[in-house]
Amino acid sequence: MAEIPTAAISRLVTYLRILEQLELQDVSRTSSTDLAERAGVTAFQVRKDLAYFGRFGTRGMGYTVPILKRELVRVLGLNRTWNVVIVGVGRLGQAIANYPGASDYQFQYVGLFDVNPDLIGTQVRGLRVQHLDTLRDFTQTQTVDMGFLAVPPDRAQDAAQSLADAGVKGILNFAPTVIQPRTTDRPGHTDLSDEWRGVIVENVDFLAGMKRLAFYILNPHLKDAPTPEDPT
Amino acid sequence: MAEIPTAAISRLVTYLRILEQLELQDVSRTSSTDLAERAGVTAFQVRKDLAYFGRFGTRGMGYTVPILKRELVRVLGLNRTWNVVIVGVGRLGQAIANYPGASDYQFQYVGLFDVNPDLIGTQVRGLRVQHLDTLRDFTQTQTVDMGFLAVPPDRAQDAAQSLADAGVKGILNFAPTVIQPRTTDRPGHTDLSDEWRGVIVENVDFLAGMKRLAFYILNPHLKDAPTPEDPT
DNA sequence: GGGTGTGAAACACTTCACAGCT
DNA sequence: AGCTGTGAAGTGTTTCACACCC
16 A cells, blocks of 8 residues: 555655755755764665655765755645644644744644634634634634644544545644544444545644553664665 | 663553553553554554563463553553652743643652742742753752753753753753754864763643644645554 | 766565464 | 464565666
8 A cells, every 4th residue: 555655755755854944054965874874774774765755966976955855745745725624622633833944835824713712703823712613614624734633532433534524635633543444433333434534634642652652662673773874 | 772662662552541540440451452442553563662672461361450560651661650850940940830630640740840939939830940050059959850841942962961960861852953962162173071970851832742743734645544454 | 086877686664364262 | 163373475565776867
């Protein structure tokens, strides 16, 4: 199914970040070895990852920073505007809304939604918090590409359903729970329903990271630390 | 190097979360098929993941929820106290400090550190924010098992170095940057230095998740969605 | 010479089929 | 019969060696 490894996409994001830094430092050229060292992977890996999407370098020369950056931006789909709503505007949702860096590459918050009456009507980052029930109407007049889900875990599946019903095709789930990509509240209706067709869920789970860290502190030998390529 | 797949550890965390929910609902028994459906993986995968660590079920019967939960808690190392410091007490650091759920399984915040004079001395969640320079002294008298790194990306490597120098063996990095597990400010000294020996870094990167989501919305066929086991 | 791009080999992970216990 | 536990097969990912081009 997956001809391009999922892990390769994560690494591409890392390479892009490194290229941004290099550009800020007015470095114009780099190499797979240099990128590998900065990304903490092998140079083989860098070349293979890039090769999945094209030929961006020059043999004997390496890569030109602005060119490779532009190509990665294109590959990752960051050369367009992404309209984002945040569902759940508690402490976490507000921290996300205010976190710098999301507005790079044209990620734009276009709406904030919650169910807490105390929050609805308040302003966060210049946007008025609306009731989640109005999300569906909202998406009739406003394109929404992704939803950031920052509600308590017991509310996450319902809130995700609201996003799917509203036609939002991407969910970044911050709640420590698995989002079922199907409508779960109708018994006997567990097949991939229409509203969930094509919906992508990506997880960002702080509590899980904390627990994985605990495990690897106790079992450090199970953590694979890539060794950079040995230049002979 | 890795005899147990890294992905298996992430799934174990998910299974544990599901078992907690089941226990709250007074469900006493489960099966690999049931866990698989809730976790969004195959039943084969569940059984294999558990088999890496022992035999926790009964053939023909399935798993007893409290027993499997207890065993996963033990395997993940959550049956002990974990003392945590937060480095970086801006908006993100404060959101982390106040996020519910970390105190389950005895994760305890024992110190908050920053370099911003406006923050030092203030109270967050009942703890006084201290200067990062005092971290080393702090760890002389107080055991610290892990550090949560919530500083701006350009400060992350330095702050991570402070944690490593203070003898902290685990870093949960929230900054969108790669932490080099070595001392980088001494030229020609890029080998694995003593203070970094055995330090584990785990990343929780919201901006990377956002970019991966963008990619997969544009390329949904590259996202591998596991299909639950077909019960014949 | 030097560094990319890539088919092939090596390795890791997942899927499977079924033995074995209840 | 039912469901776990597990060696073996299958698949996917990483590593490698080197052809190729600057």
